[in-house]
Amino acid sequence: MKAAPQPLAFADGVFPAGCPSRILLDHITSKWGVLILLALSEGEQRWSDLRRRAEGISEKMLAQTLKTLERDGLVSRNAQPVIPPRVDYSLTERGYELSALLVPLVAWAFENADEIINSK
């Protein structure tokens, strides 16, 4: 049973500075975090796939972003002990929950970007 429409801030409407949601939001909405989550929303993918799809990402940033998302329990890492190495990344249940909200947002941006950015 839901009480009131969840307020996103405290009673005075303030989004508090030290709030954990600020940190989480920073992870999710980071430059590369969005793209990785988006890519993984279509299913399990390998390191090299992600690297190719998030065009322009460096290996350093890919590793860092994946680590952060894994620590947040949004992405799970499955390393197979084969040679050459093979590592599959996928979304956790929690990650899927999030991606369901993230996808429409990015879709909207994708659709509106041309008109917004190029008409200046």
Place this chain on the structure above:
Amino acid sequence: MKAAPQPLAFADGVFPAGCPSRILLDHITSKWGVLILLALSEGEQRWSDLRRRAEGISEKMLAQTLKTLERDGLVSRNAQPVIPPRVDYSLTERGYELSALLVPLVAWAFENADEIINSK
């Protein structure tokens, strides 16, 4: 009539580097952009209100963020020529469209942040 479920990337699944949606996404998901859009989703607000609600924001960043969002046609600025000055900020139609997608995302983050961030 819609054809296929909008792909968010090109056929090969690549999110292209120079793409305008990357830029727009950066504006929207910027550290302060999210919070400002969120705050304004509850209606018109003054400079000083926004400054108070987005706890921790500096005047410089507030100005910069608002300018960017205004240039993107997401926020509209209404300056009344009174003294002391009074400036109201609100979302444009486009801004509301976006905030409708942004709000559930932030709500999710708000609800899950404690468990995710503090359980490490």
Place this chain on the structure above:
DNA sequence: TAAGGTACTCACCTTTCGGTAAGCTGGATG
């Protein structure tokens, strides 16, 4: 024997982000 493929890590360096502090306007208030 040499090169290549995969999934990384590390050290270094540059660029960008963002904070601080000051200044400005012009009338109202003490």
Place this chain on the structure above:
DNA sequence: CATCCAGCTTACCGAAAGGTGAGTACCTTA
């Protein structure tokens, strides 16, 4: 007469984000 208010702008500086290039491991293929 000085201070305060709101809503900014500017100059300066430190921190953090992020890119580059090299190195690593191990087996496979040419």
